[in-house]
Amino acid sequence: MEQLLQQIINGISLGSIYALIALGYTMVYGIIKLINFAHCDIYMIGAYVGYVCMAKLGLGFVPSLFASMLVCTLLGVVIEKIAYKPLRNATRIAALITAIGVSLFLEYTTMFFATPNVRTYPPMTGFMTRTFKFGGIVISSQQILIVLITVILMVLLQLIVKKTRIGKAMRAVSLDKDAAELMGINVDSTISFTFALGSALAGAAGILVGVYYNSINPLMGVLPGLKAFVAAVFGGIGIIPGAMLGGYVIGFIEVMVSGLGYSMYRDAVVFAILILILIVRPAGLLGKNTGEKV
Amino acid sequence: MKRLLNVRPVKGLILLIFTYIIIQLLISVNLINDYLQATLTTICINIILAVSLNLVTGVTGQFSLGHAGFMSIGAYTCALLLLKSPTVPTFLLGTLLGALLASLVGFLVGLPTLRLRGDYLAIATLGMAEIIKIIFINLDEVTNGPRGLSGIPRFVNWTWLFIFTVGIVLLIRNFLRSSHGRACIAIREDEIAAETMGINTTWYKVLAFVIGAFCAGIAGALYASYFYFIKPDLFGFLRSVDILVMVVLGGLGSISGSILAAILLAIISTLLQSFAEVRMILYALSLIVIMIFRPQGLMGTREASLSVFTRLGRLFAVEKGEK
Numbered sequence: 001m002e003q004l005l006q007q008i009i010n011g012i013s014l015g016s017i018y019a020l021i022a023l024g025y026t027m028v029y030g031i032i033k034l035i036n037f038a039h040c041d042i043y044m045i046g047a048y049v050g051y052v053c054m055a056k057l058g059l060g061f062v063p064s065l066f067a068s069m070l071v072c073t074l075l076g077v078v079i080e081k082i083a084y085k086p087l088r089n090a091t092r093i094a095a096l097i098t099a100i101g102v103s104l105f106l107e108y109t110t111m112f113f114a115t116p117n118v119r120t121y122p123p124m125t126g127f128m129t130r131t132f133k134f135g136g137i138v139i140s141s142q143q144i145l146i147v148l149i150t151v152i153l154m155v156l157l158q159l160i161v162k163k164t165r166i167g168k169a170m171r172a173v174s175l176d177k178d179a180a181e182l183m184g185i186n187v188d189s190t191i192s193f194t195f196a197l198g199s200a201l202a203g204a205a206g207i208l209v210g211v212y213y214n215s216i217n218p219l220m221g222v223l224p225g226l227k228a229f230v231a232a233v234f235g236g237i238g239i240i241p242g243a244m245l246g247g248y249v250i251g252f253i254e255v256m257v258s259g260l261g262y263s264m265y266r267d268a269v270v271f272a273i274l275i276l277i278l279i280v281r282p283a284g285l286l287g288k289n290t291g292e293k294v
Numbered sequence: 295m296k297r298l299l300n301v302r303p304v305k306g307l308i309l310l311i312f313t314y315i316i317i318q319l320l321i322s323v324n325l326i327n328d329y330l331q332a333t334l335t336t337i338c339i340n341i342i343l344a345v346s347l348n349l350v351t352g353v354t355g356q357f358s359l360g361h362a363g364f365m366s367i368g369a370y371t372c373a374l375l376l377l378k379s380p381t382v383p384t385f386l387l388g389t390l391l392g393a394l395l396a397s398l399v400g401f402l403v404g405l406p407t408l409r410l411r412g413d414y415l416a417i418a419t420l421g422m423a424e425i426i427k428i429i430f431i432n433l434d435e436v437t438n439g440p441r442g443l444s445g446i447p448r449f450v451n452w453t454w455l456f457i458f459t460v461g462i463v464l465l466i467r468n469f470l471r472s473s474h475g476r477a478c479i480a481i482r483e484d485e486i487a488a489e490t491m492g493i494n495t496t497w498y499k500v501l502a503f504v505i506g507a508f509c510a511g512i513a514g515a516l517y518a519s520y521f522y523f524i525k526p527d528l529f530g531f532l533r534s535v536d537i538l539v540m541v542v543l544g545g546l547g548s549i550s551g552s553i554l555a556a557i558l559l560a561i562i563s564t565l566l567q568s569f570a571e572v573r574m575i576l577y578a579l580s581l582i583v584i585m586i587f588r589p590q591g592l593m594g595t596r597e598a599s600l601s602v603f604t605r606l607g608r609l610f611a612v613e614k615g616e617k
Contacts, residue, residue, distance in 0.1 A: 035413055086586045092412060093357065094589035097542050100535050101581030108574035222531070226420070233417060268428040271421035278418050279406045 002136035007259045008252070013143040013212065015251025016150035020205035021228035022235075022243040023157065024198025030174040030238030031194045033092065037099040038079055040225020041106035042199045046072045046206025047216040048114060055122045061211070065149070069203040076199025077192050085188070110218040118217045121210050128211070142212045149208060153201060154244060161240060166193055174238060223267065227254075230274045236284025245285065314456050321452055331452070333564045335520045338455040339513045340556035342462050344540035345549055346509030349466050351538065352546035353475065354502040355482030356408060357416040361537045363423030364507040366430060366529035367399060368392030368514030370437060373446045373524055380447035385519055389458075393511035399426070400507025401500065408499040423534055430526040442525025443518075450520040458516060462509050467549055469505070478502055482547070543584060544591050551593030558592075 021043055028036045046068040053064035083102050087095045123129075130141045161167040169190045172180040181187050209224075210216050231250040235242025250270055257266040277284070317334070320326045326334065347361045372388035407418040430437050437443065469475050477498050480488040489495050518524050540559055544551030562580075566573040 029413075033413075035417070083582055083586070087589060090585075090589035091546075093351070093538075093542055093546065094585045096413075096416070097539060098582055098585040100539075101578045101585065103578075104574055105578035105582065108572075108578060112571055112575060226424070226531075229417065230421070233414070264432050265428065268425045271424050274421045275403075275407065275418050278410055278414055282410055282414060 003259070006137050007255050009137065009139055009143065011252035011255035012248065013146045013251075014255055015248035016146050017205050017209055017212075017247075018224065018228050018231045018251050019244045019247025020150055020153065020201045020208075021224060022231040022247045023154070023240060024202045025229050026232040026235075026237055026240060026243040027170075027194050027198045029232065031170065031191055032084070032088065034084065034095050034099060035229065036084075036198075037096070037225070038083075038102035038106060039198065039202055040221035040228065041103050041110075042072050042076055042079075042221075043202040043206040043209075043225065044110065044216070044218065044221035045075060045106065046203030047210040047220065048110060048206075049203070050207030050210045051119055051121060051216060055119075061124075061128065061145075065204060065207055068207045069200040072199040072203025072206070073196045076195040076202075080192055080195040085191075107218050107221070114218060116218055118215050121214050121216070124211070146208050146212060149204060153204060157197065157201070157240065160197065166190065170194055227267070227270055230270055233274060233284055234277055236287030239284070239286050242284055242286040310460060314452075317456075318452055332521075333560055334452070335450065335455060335516070336564075337557050337560040338459040339517050339520075340537075340540060340560055341459050341553050342509055342513040342516070343537045344544065344552040344556045345463055345466050346506045346513070347537050348541045348544070348547065348549060348552045349469070349478070349509075350502050350506040352541055352548070352552070353470060353482060354478040354499055355485075356499055356503065357412055358419045358503070358506070359416045359531075359534050359538060360403075360419030360421075360423035360426075361506070361510050362529040362531075362533035363419075363426040364396040364400060364510035365514035365517070365533070366426060366524075366526065367396040368511030369518040369524050369529065370430060370443070370514075371395055371511075372515035373443050373518040374436070376447050376449070376519060377443065377445070380449075382449055385449040385515075388519075389512055389515040392515040393508045396511030396514070397504045397508040400504045404500045404503035404507075405496075408496065408503060420531065420534070423529075423531070427526045427530055437526075440526060442523060442528075444523045446518050446522050446524070448519055448522065450516050455516065458512055462512065463549065463553065466505070466509070470549065474498065474501070479547070539581060542591055545593035545595060546591060547595045548591070548593040548597055550598040551591055551596075554592060554598070 021040065024039050024042075025036060028034060028039065049068035049071045050064050053059040053067050054061070059067070079102055083098050084095065087098055124142075128141055128145070132139045132141070132144075161170060169180070169185045170193065172183065172185055173187055173190045177187055180190075209220070227250055228247065231246035232243045233246070234249060235244070235246030237243075250273075253273060254266045254270060257263070257269045262269070281287070317326065321331065343361060343365065347358065350356050350358050350361075368389070369392070371392035372385070375384050375388035375391065378384070403419070403422045407415060407422075410418055431440050433439070470478075477488070477493045478501075480491065480493055481495050481498055485495055514529070536559075540555040541552055543559070544553070544555035563573070563577075566576060569576070
């Protein structure tokens with residue numbers, strides 16, 4: 001029982017990270033129907049910015065978090081302007097190849113400047129070193145931090161999307177781009193804003209992973225990126241609560257499979273579940289299956 | 295009379311035999327050394343992979359990101375058989391068996407997932423390839439896990455490469471020209487309209503997928519038997535992306551475009567070998583630039599044909615005449 005509770009807690013912290021990344025995928029997909037493969041590398045850049053801030057500049061955790069979110073936001077917007085905007089009316093496959101190109105570019109440029117070696121975050125101080133024991137269950141302060149920050153960011157995101165004008169514009173553009181444009185919504189700036197929001201969340205996820213696992217490398221984004229995308233598809237791509245749900249479910253499944261002693265197969269299980277979900281409910285758990293109009 | 299003696303296939307055949315003999319000669323006088331031969335092999339394998347993925351993605355319009363998974367099945371089957379008994383019949387048997395196994399997996403995966411559209415199918419095939427890779431990593435006692443298999447005997451030479459490459463290209467070209475190929479193109483253009491016209495879309499989508507997997511299996515077997523060494527990482531996501539890039543760069547649906555892109559990319563990557571650190575950065579940048587400036591690919595949906603040479607010939611003739 002304690003074992004199970006412990007796994008659930010680990011699952012929640014891992015799931016939070018997947019959920020944070022998945023939100024970026026799902027928002028971008030919802031608005032321009034593009035699998036933004038570069039998103040997972042923005043998350044990697046976030047981890048590196050966090051590393052530079054904490055290890056080289058000696059900043060604390062919170063300033064580093066803001067710094068990496070800021071850098072990632074800028075990066076996301078720049079990528080959108082340079083690489084994706086010219087392809088807005090091209091075929092989907094061309095846009096996808098561009099996204100893969102951007103992803104490879106970010107990975108190998110980082111590798112060029114930061115070497116492919118694994119780097120470790122500096123040792124934590126103060127609150128971050130504490131662990132809390134409840135009976136046999138151990139909760140580290142990093143786990144609490146991850147869940148807390150994730151929840152705050154998600155609530156903020158929900159508020160932005162549901163309550164603000166720009167959020168309303170985002171929803172309108174994702175529903176029907178042309179109609180939104182006719183109604184006087186600036187589609188370009190709305191898309192840029194979506195990229196900015198998603199990238200900021202990815203940056204936060206990056207630094208949280210750096211603190212939690214304490215090791216980062218230029219290719220660290222690839223697999224979590226794929227799994228976060230699986231999470232987004234799982235919940236229904238384009239649906240924000242779906243991405244959160246998907247992130248937590250994928251996190252749980254992974255931790256459970258590892259806990260049962262099949263950790264080598266955990267990625268295979270995640271992808272198998274993806275294929276099953278796609279076959280049974282192609283629109284995802286929270287999605288509505290809409291027939292194609294003829 | 296003219297119709298009876300249709301010259302075009304004969305011309306093509308002569309050109310093919312000519313190419314074969316010239317390269318064989320160059321190899322035998324060692325003008326094409328081992329290093330260039332490796333590039334040549336890469337080109338041939340890339341052509342097989344690109345043309346077969348083109349059938350799935352370019353012609354039938356089914357977005358697949360898992361082609362390397364099928365390739366790995368072919369590679370491992372052939373390698374394991376060759377390590378047991380290194381003879382030419384085993385090589386051929388291994389290639390065939392690998393291709394059949396790959397197409398079987400293609401069928402099993404394709405039947406349910408081909409109901410998905412566009413990006414969802416891409417992600418499902420990507421997941422499938424990852425699962426195959428993880429299985430190969432974990433079947434430690436059979437596949438030697440992440441360390442891979444080494445010391446695979448080499449049976450692939452230029453003759454085999456030529457036979458397989460030309461055979462597959464002709465197979466796919468003839469498929470395209472048949473009514474089945476037309477049905478596949480119809481599915482790409484508008485699936486619902488094709489269905490309404492009485493085309494069994496599921497059957498054709500699965501057929502294209504299975505043929506594609508079969509050819510990828512052959513390419514994998516050739517790869518294993520030429521390069522001595524295989525490991526699961528060689529057939530990961532990046533390899534699938536490489537193949538997809540060839541197809542898109544050449545032009546979706548254009549067989550000659552795929553061949554052109556396969557040759558071009560192999561040459562570029564050979565030239566970039568000496569800049570190992572920036573190779574992938576340049577590759578990524580060129581992907582972005584090509585897609586921004588020429589998203590329809592080099593050839594679009596057109597095909598190059600021998601008439602290009604005739605036209606070139608005429609051009610030169612005119613120039614001569616003017617002089």
